Structure formats: C-alpha cells, structure tokens
Amino acid sequence: xxxxxxxxxLDNTLYDYDAAHEHAFGALxxxxxxxxxxxxxxxxxxxRQVMDEQISRAGGQYAAIHNRxxxxxMILERLKKPILYAPDMSDVYWDAFLDACQPVPGVRQTLExxxxxYTVGVGTNMTADYQFRKLQxxxxxxxxxxxxSSEEVGVEKPExxxxxxxxQKAGCPAGACLFVGDSLSHDVRGALDAxxxxxxxSAKPAPAGIDRVTDISELPDFIRRKGGRP
Numbered sequence: 001x002x003x004x005x006x007x008x009x010l011d012n013t014l015y016d017y018d019a020a021h022e023h024a025f026g027a028l029x030x031x032x033x034x035x036x037x038x039x040x041x042x043x044x045x046x047x048r049q050v051m052d053e054q055i056s057r058a059g060g061q062y063a064a065i066h067n068r069x070x071x072x073x074m075i076l077e078r079l080k081k082p083i084l085y086a087p088d089m090s091d092v093y094w095d096a097f098l099d100a101c102q103p104v105p106g107v108r109q110t111l112e113x114x115x116x117x118y119t120v121g122v123g124t125n126m127t128a129d130y131q132f133r134k135l136q137x138x139x140x141x142x143x144x145x146x147x148x149s150s151e152e153v154g155v156e157k158p159e160x161x162x163x164x165x166x167x168q169k170a171g172c173p174a175g176a177c178l179f180v181g182d183s184l185s186h187d188v189r190g191a192l193d194a195x196x197x198x199x200x201x202s203a204k205p206a207p208a209g210i211d212r213v214t215d216i217s218e219l220p221d222f223i224r225r226k227g228g229r230p
Contacts, residue, residue, distance in 0.1 A: 003197070003223065005119040005170035009157075009181030010131055013201055013216070014122075015103050015138055024097035031092045036081055050074045063151035066126040068093055094130065103138045106217030111143040113220050123166045123179065125150040125157055125186070146170065157183070158190025167196070180219065184210070197226075 011017035032043040054071055058064045072089040076082065114120055120143060124131050128149040135141040146169040150156045153165050167174040174195035181187025182201045188210060191198035199211045199222060206212035213222050 001173065001175040003118065003178055003226075004172040004176040005121060005167075005178070006114050006219070006223075007121040007123050007166050007170065007177055007179045007191075007196075009179075009183065009187045010122050010124040010134065011126070012182040013104075013180065013187075014107055014140060015101050015134070020097050020100040020102075023100035024093045027096035028089060028093050031089060035085060035088075036076075036079065038079070046075055046078060047071075050078060061156040062154070063125070063127050063149065063156070066150075094133075098133060098137045101134055101137045103140060104216055106215065107138075108140060108143070110216050110219055111140060114223075115143055115145075119145050119170045119172075121146045121148065121166055121170055123148045123157070123162055127151045157186040158193065160190070160194045163191055163194035163196060167194075178223070180213075180216075 008014060029040040029043050032038040033040065036043075038046075050071055054074060055061070055065045064070065069086055069090045072086040072093075073083055075089075076085055111120055122131070122135070122144055124147070126149060128147070128151050131147065131149055132141065135144060135147075146166075148162060148166045148169060150162060153162050155161045157163075163174065163179065166179070167177050170177055175197075177191075177196045179187060179191035179196045179198045180201055181191075181198075184200055184202070184207070188198040188200045197211075199213055199219070200206055201213055201216060203214050211222070211226075213219060
C-alpha cells in the first residue's frame, strides 16, 4: 500500500528527553534542598517511591501517571510538607525542562521534506498540554498536522487504540502509515501490531525483521528505498 502518513513519537525521538529531564530534575533537587530541607539523595528516593505509588494508584499505564503536578502533590503529602509548594515545584521543573529542550539535529529539515508529500503527525504518551508546549519550544508545531496523546485516547502505547486514532486522524488506513520512534516495544512493535509500517530510531543493532535508522535525517532516503516518495 502506498505510504500516505508519517507519524512520530515525541520524547527521545524529536528531541533528547533524557537530557532535558536531568537538567530539570537538577533544578528540582535544588528547590527541594532550599525549600523543603531535603538532600538530593533523599529527594530522589521519595521521587522514585511516589512514581511507583502514582502508577499503582492510577491502576495502570494511563496518562495521569505522567502528571507532574500530581506527583509533586503526592511527594509533599508523603513528606508532610505544605502542598502549596506543588505549583512552585511544577514551575521549577517545567521551566528548566523547556529551557533545555533542543530539537535533534536535522529534524526540522526532515519534517519539511516529508510534509511536502505526506501527512505528518505525532503519537505520544503523556498529557497533551506539555506535549504541545514541547513542540512549541522545539519550533516544530507548525509542521505537525495532528497530535494524538495518551491523555486523549485513554491508553498508552503500545496499546492498539492509540495507533488506530493516529490512522483515523491521518485519514488513511493503518497500512498507509509509517510510525517512527525510539522505543522498540512501545513505538515499533506497537505500530506493527496495529498494522502500520514502523522504523526504529536507534544506534543499537535492530532485531531481525525490524527496520532502523540511526539518525532522523535518514528518513527521506529510507522511505525512498522502501518505495515511498520523499
């Protein structure tokens, strides 16, 4: 089937999530030390404990588990600190996070090239508000035709429903969509199970039967080799 849409994961695909998170978490640790009188080691410990509790309380992998405001609220409640600090913690984290967000090299040019021929979308876990803010900060939002978040559809990748809604928004069958992402299990296998083509963005060797690119700028040539038109 002729390719009609290219859909991207966002975090660790269009930008380096890990680097942005570490920068933001450092700012959060500094806030915790100054305002909550908590060492970095103790804050990291309670943060991990609350992340596990947040997932357990939500009853599974839903968008709410990514909500930082809820996480900070739960941390403060566990520490018996005033919850009035939760909005401050959210501001500290997200201001630092967005400040550190940088698009991966070549991403804008790649999206511009692909959008000349294909519908371009984003399919992402997490809540919609900060995914939009990330794309704004990355200056990529103008090149995105649609976005599907796990908050919108009520399930997380690799659940089939998220990919099905991506295809619906792209206006074509799943078989006419290519999904691009850094997670082999969530992005690639999830997309393949939903009937899409998929390519893994990774420096690691690909398992048998999995297409891979090591750099996002390789995508137009990859699609050309596969018989699509860049």
